[in-house]
Every structure is written in C-alpha cells, then in structure tokens.
Amino acid sequence: MKPITAAAAVLALFSAVLPITAYAQEERGEERVTLTTEDGWDLAARYLKASEGAPTVVLLHTQKSDMTEWTAWFKPMKRYGFGYLAMDLRGHGNSFIRPDGSTTTWRTFSTDGQDNEYNRMLRDVEAALAFLSTNSVTGESTVLAGSVLGANLAIKAAAIHPEVGMVIAISPVLNVNSVLSVNPLRAYGNRPLLMIGGADRARQYTEFQILNSTAKIACGKENAAVIIEARGFGPKLVNRYNIRRVLDWIKNPRLPEIVDFSTAAISGYEPQAAGENSFSDEEPGTLPADEYE
Incomplete structure (x- = not known):
C-alpha cells in the first residue's frame, strides 16, 4: 500500500469538509417574506435564519428610505452566524399597498399627531416580532436596530416589549415625525443599548447627548x-470599517473596547456650532427643514 502524502491528506480533508460547508450555506439562504400588520398592511421583507444559538437582528430603516440601506450589514451578519429581518416600513420601498388595496407612499403621511402613520409603524415592528416568534426566535435573542426614525421606533417597541434582548439606535433624535424617544427610553429598563451618533451636526449631537444621559439613568451605565x-448621520454612520465593532458588541454588550470608541475624540474633532453646519442652506442655527421628516 502506498503511503498517504501530506497533500493527499489535505485534499481528503477538504473533500470531506466542503460539502458540509455548502450545505450549511444553503440551509441559511435568505428568503423574501411578507409581514402582515395588525391593521392590514403587507410589508416586504428579507429574512435570514440565524445559526443555532445566534441572535436575529430586526432592521428598521430611516424615513424616506427602504431596507436596502442595510445592504452593507447583510454579508457580515451572515458571516457572524446572525440572522436578520429587514423590512420596508409602510409607505416605503415595496410596502406601498394600503389595507384597502389602494397604493400610497410616505409622501402622503402626516408628520403630526401621536396616531399618525409614523407612530403606527410600531405595528410594523410588532409584525416583525410576531413573524420571528412563529419561526422559533425568542425575544431574548432578538435585537432591534434602527436608524433615525427606525431608531426611535426600536426604542419605543422595546419599551413596550421587555422580552426584546437589546437595541441598536443609530442617530436617534428627540422627535421625528411625532415619534418621540425620551419617555420610551426612560421605560426601556435594565437591558443593553448601543447608540451610534455623529459629532458634526450641532443640534443632532446635542439631542444625542441628552438621549445618552437618559439611557445611562434608564438602563444603567453598565x-x-x-x-x-x-462625521455622519443615519445609516452612513455604520460602514465596512466599523460594522465589526457593532456586531462584536451584539455578541458581548459589555465589551470594554466597544463602549468608548470615538473617532471624534481620537481626531480632536469638535462638533460644529449652530450656524456652521455645512449640511444646511437654512438660516444660521437651524437644520434643513426636512432633517428629521
């Protein structure tokens, strides 16, 4: 019998492992699904089942956007074994059919009132949680992640659903289209919360600091x-350079090096004062009229 060479042994190992790897990837293929809300909206969504024991992240986009803003998250989350459920909120993307069968977009939604369509998007989040529950995803292993409007909705939904494990709030603000954040944050409770903000917009950064102070009291500093x-606002704050920090935080919410990471502090960058905001053509001291709308 000929002796088995090292090269042959390696080839044999790869031939044994590769079919298993391919099978695992096939098992975790992304699905296009439809979520139905309590008030009758059908929402377009993308779902990837998590590996055993891994969390599932519900992704809530910014106003005037859609779930494609999370595209940069999909591959890294899959590599980590995480699941995800990204949706087009009502009136956005491919979620444009009203319960009565007519079509519409966010452009027709009122930005005023505590029962406007933006506040009713809480039902969109609840439809996502119900979908995950039917797919054996527990609240404890569920992460709500949102940007601007989505951040406020994530905080508000988590305050109502204490079973949700944690929240990632990207550019949360005090008020976006009458979806408020302070009181829900006060009711959030003793759970992990990651807030991500940019330091270059004076008003938003001030609001971010207020919410951070509230979070430390509501959630505990730990x-x-x-x-x-x-620099940055909304979904652009998380990119291929720092996405790993965010996903590592999900794995270990108390990881010290994640908690105090600040490129602003490292670079010595200071927030622009009101009236110096390069993003605004409005009068000094104001942000663009549609900043949070």
Whole structure:
C-alpha cells in the first residue's frame, strides 16, 4: 500500500469538509417574506435564519428610505452566524399597498399627531416580532436596530416589549415625525443599548447627548454603550470599517473596547456650532427643514 502524502491528506480533508460547508450555506439562504400588520398592511421583507444559538437582528430603516440601506450589514451578519429581518416600513420601498388595496407612499403621511402613520409603524415592528416568534426566535435573542426614525421606533417597541434582548439606535433624535424617544427610553429598563451618533451636526449631537444621559439613568451605565463618529448621520454612520465593532458588541454588550470608541475624540474633532453646519442652506442655527421628516 502506498503511503498517504501530506497533500493527499489535505485534499481528503477538504473533500470531506466542503460539502458540509455548502450545505450549511444553503440551509441559511435568505428568503423574501411578507409581514402582515395588525391593521392590514403587507410589508416586504428579507429574512435570514440565524445559526443555532445566534441572535436575529430586526432592521428598521430611516424615513424616506427602504431596507436596502442595510445592504452593507447583510454579508457580515451572515458571516457572524446572525440572522436578520429587514423590512420596508409602510409607505416605503415595496410596502406601498394600503389595507384597502389602494397604493400610497410616505409622501402622503402626516408628520403630526401621536396616531399618525409614523407612530403606527410600531405595528410594523410588532409584525416583525410576531413573524420571528412563529419561526422559533425568542425575544431574548432578538435585537432591534434602527436608524433615525427606525431608531426611535426600536426604542419605543422595546419599551413596550421587555422580552426584546437589546437595541441598536443609530442617530436617534428627540422627535421625528411625532415619534418621540425620551419617555420610551426612560421605560426601556435594565437591558443593553448601543447608540451610534455623529459629532458634526450641532443640534443632532446635542439631542444625542441628552438621549445618552437618559439611557445611562434608564438602563444603567453598565448597559449603555456609545459609538461616536466624527462625521455622519443615519445609516452612513455604520460602514465596512466599523460594522465589526457593532456586531462584536451584539455578541458581548459589555465589551470594554466597544463602549468608548470615538473617532471624534481620537481626531480632536469638535462638533460644529449652530450656524456652521455645512449640511444646511437654512438660516444660521437651524437644520434643513426636512432633517428629521
């Protein structure tokens, strides 16, 4: 019998492992699903089942956007074994059919009132949680992640659903289209919360600091984590350079090096004062009229 060479042994190992790897990837293929809300909206969504024991992240986009803003998250989350459920909120993307069968977009939604369509988007989040529950995903292994409007909705939904494990709030604000954040944050409780903000917009950064202070009281300092980037607002704050920090935080919410990461502090960058905001053509001291709308 010929002796088995090292190369042959390696080839044999790869031939044994590769079919298993391919099978595992096939098992975790993304699905296009439809979520139905309590008030009759059908929402377009993308779902990837988590590996055993891994969390599932519900992704809630910014106003005037859609679930494609999370595209940069999909591959890294899959590599980590995480699951995800990204949806088009009502009136956005492919979620444009009203319960009565007519079509509409966010452009027709009122931005005023505590029962406007933006506040009713809480039912969109609850439809996502119900979908995950029917797919054997527990609240404890569920992460709500949102950007601007989505961040406020994530905080509000988590305050109502204490079974949700944790929240990632990207550019949360005090008020976006009458979806408020302070009182829900006060009711959030003793759970991990990661807030991500940019330091270059004076008003938003001030609001971010208010919410961070509220979070430390509501959640406890040991649960309130912050990432501050020198520049950026909304979904652009998380990119291929820092996505790993965010996903590592999900795995270990008390990871010390994640809690105090701040490119603003590292670079010595200071937030622009009101009236110096390069993003605004409005009068000094104001943000664009549609900043949070």
